[in-house]
Amino acid sequence: MNDMILVTGATGTFGRPLVELLTARGAKVRAVTRSAAGVRLPAGAEAVEGDPARPETLAGHLDGVTAVFLHPRAIGDGAPGLLARAAERGARRAVALSAMNVDEPLDEQPSRFRGDRNKEAEAAAVHSGLEWTSLRAASFAGNALQSWAPQIRAGDVVRYVHAGFQEVPIDERDLVEIAARTLLGGYAGRRLELTGPESLTHAAMVAVLGEAIGRPLRFEEIPPEAAERRLVAGGLPEPFVQALLARYARTTRPRATRPGSARRAEQPTPTGGSRAALHRLRRHRAGDDGLQRLLRVRRHDPARPGDAVSRARGRPSRRAATSHPAGRSR
Numbered sequence: 001m002n003d004m005i006l007v008t009g010a011t012g013t014f015g016r017p018l019v020e021l022l023t024a025r026g027a028k029v030r031a032v033t034r035s036a037a038g039v040r041l042p043a044g045a046e047a048v049e050g051d052p053a054r055p056e057t058l059a060g061h062l063d064g065v066t067a068v069f070l071h072p073r074a075i076g077d078g079a080p081g082l083l084a085r086a087a088e089r090g091a092r093r094a095v096a097l098s099a100m101n102v103d104e105p106l107d108e109q110p111s112r113f114r115g116d117r118n119k120e121a122e123a124a125a126v127h128s129g130l131e132w133t134s135l136r137a138a139s140f141a142g143n144a145l146q147s148w149a150p151q152i153r154a155g156d157v158v159r160y161v162h163a164g165f166q167e168v169p170i171d172e173r174d175l176v177e178i179a180a181r182t183l184l185g186g187y188a189g190r191r192l193e194l195t196g197p198e199s200l201t202h203a204a205m206v207a208v209l210g211e212a213i214g215r216p217l218r219f220e221e222i223p224p225e226a227a228e229r230r231l232v233a234g235g236l237p238e239p240f241v242q243a244l245l246a247r248y249a250r251t252t253r254p255r256a257t258r259p260g261s262a263r264r265a266e267q268p269t270p271t272g273g274s275r276a277a278l279h280r281l282r283r284h285r286a287g288d289d290g291l292q293r294l295l296r297v298r299r300h301d302p303a304r305p306g307d308a309v310s311r312a313r314g315r316p317s318r319r320a321a322t323s324h325p326a327g328r329s330r
Helices: 015-024 055-061 079-088 110-114 118-126 142-154 172-183 202-213 224-233 238-250 291-295
Strands: 004-007 028-033 045-049 067-070 093-099 131-137 157-160 190-194 218-221
Touching (some): 015 045, 055 079, 093 118, 118 131, 142 202, 172 190, 224 238
Parallel strands (some): 004 067, 157 218
8 A cells, every 4th residue: 555644633532543543554644743752653654743733844744645634623724735735745635524513603613612623624625626525523422421530430420511412422433434444545525424323412421321331320410600610610711611501502402313314425334344433332341442441430240340331222332422521522
């Protein structure tokens, strides 16, 4: 395989698994990081220093690149310039990580207040003159675990807003799979709307996490004002928190009436061995996704050591909901 892929956001929670999968598939990767010191990557990947938001800093790393992955938080407003330089050096393909709500008003997209430029990244890919794909992802299932982990460590009650707010979360690993396939040449010219298969309320997500760790958890709804104070005190930017809570208030159910059905004609069809992000919620297992490590809890049932599995409604699990403040809330 002669693919050389430039990955922005390469050392983050999404980019690093993408680098690992691409190299496992035989591609070479240039992993962009603002500081390469101490960065450890798999064979086939090299860390290159630069700031994707300032494309001129990557000018020396574009020779031989065949495809560029645009991470919307890492790239900032630099996507058009980076793709123009990459095209001049012979790149053929651009893939942008975007979001399901990219066409909504910008001030109603919470993740913009944490730096995501989903709309700009997608537009840059579409207008680059290269083969392009946009990954319009639902929110990540891991957000729920990360944002609620402190409360779960402390007890059996998760206090948050809007118990009935629903999302169709996607497993990051499945999204990484689709990203790798597009970077290696699939689904050109498409805006892929990628969701999980199951609509879950906040209360249902808490119940699923309880199944995963082997003890019952309970959701307790609190007023938005109390949630805002708690989230801001926890270090989240106030504009982000306000946009997030406003989204909950506007939205009573997910965009797709049947999970995974939105824009069906443009969604990739899973093939043999693919863990496509469209048709299942992956089971959380002890040691997988760092569930037990993150929560640092023990199962109640000592007769079943190491069997901390969530049946997650009989599905595999995913990056939870636009709802959650950790990670990239949409």
